[in-house]
Amino acid sequence: MKTKLIENSFKEAQEVLESFVADGSNLEKIQQAGDILVTMYRQGGKVFSCGNGGSLCDAMHFAEELTGRFRENRPALAALVIADSAHLTCTANDMGYTRSLARYIEALGKSEDVLLAISTSGNSENVLEAILEAKQRGMKIIGLIGKTGGRMKDLCDVSIVVPWNGYSDRIQEIHIKIIHILIEYIEYHLFAK
Secondary structure (H helix, E strand, O other), X not given: OHXXXXXXXXXXXXXXXXXXXXXXXXXXXXHHHHHHHHHHHHOOOOEEEEOOOHHHHHHHHHHHHHHOOOOOOOOOOOEEEOOOHHHHXXXXXXXXXXXXXXXXXXXXXXXXXXXXXXXXXXXXHHHHHHHHHHHHOOOEEEEEEEOOOOHHHHOOOEEEEEOOOOOHHHHHHHHHHHHHHHHHHHHHHHHOO
């Protein structure tokens, strides 16, 4: 019985992944996002990433693989995750939680930069505020979203939506695969010999 639960979980995850990959427009959107990031790096920009909870963990993973190392040794790439606890608690206390991410973009975002915004619902208020702030600065926005895309879907330059209406963990599993593919795409186009 216990192994059936485990098997069913793997099968459900496999179904969500297969369904996502079967829609060719999803692959095209990942390529578009990759091209935006490659162009940004070639023009001397940096990428910000943000989210809440598990999505913040994914945003952190994205940034550290760029500033650190993914598969191959190569120069460090400029990537900032909005996860500074002093900043987040200061702005949440003084301005409200919904401004906590946007204020960081306001301080450091430039038109040549990109924001990777992650939300499984597409409706996280603080992520939406960060997107609006990035738009005001002329930044490109890539959204990793779930369910129907929520309000984020129409605000991002590229919205990659995992159309799963169940628990968020299945959406996050696809998000982390997309993140790894984006990093691989960046490394290939900037450093392949």
